[in-house]
Amino acid sequence: MMRKRIIDQDPGKASAAEGKWLDVKDLAQVEVTSEDEAFPIEDAFETYDGSSGWRASEPGKQTIRVIFDEPQRIHTIHLYFQEEQHARTQEFLLRWSPDEGQPLRENVRQQYNFSPDSSTEEQETYTVNLEEVKVVELTIIPDVGGGSAKASVSRFLIG
16 A cells, blocks of 8 residues: 655645744744834744744844754754845845854855745745754845845744
8 A cells, every 4th residue: 555645735834834943932032133013023933824924123134143042953944035015136144153152154145036026935944954053143135236125034933
């Protein structure tokens, strides 16, 4: 008899829902360079689809820094960005460190284009093997062309 199972057709969506994510609210302190009151940072760490995510209160480069109370083993990082209003090129940088006082090590640097007519989402799930992680930092440049876009992230999950 064949072994089979039904899978979700959207692998990014399934990954976010099914992953074993760390409860950042209980395990870490989070620092942000700015925050729109209607889109607080804690919403970016929610796994359910109804979460609106985080948005900066001002344009330009923004940083989200997760500082764990105790070092963590990290296997997966999931990022989900949405932009339905403005065409722009966004860049993000994902870094980590085993200690608050040590320099951050770059994991990923990526650019991609948003276009309201065609490309309004960017979803990435990275498989990593990081031991003894104390700090994870996400830096977002919402418009590499220098426009007035505000940084946002709908999901920032760490597992």
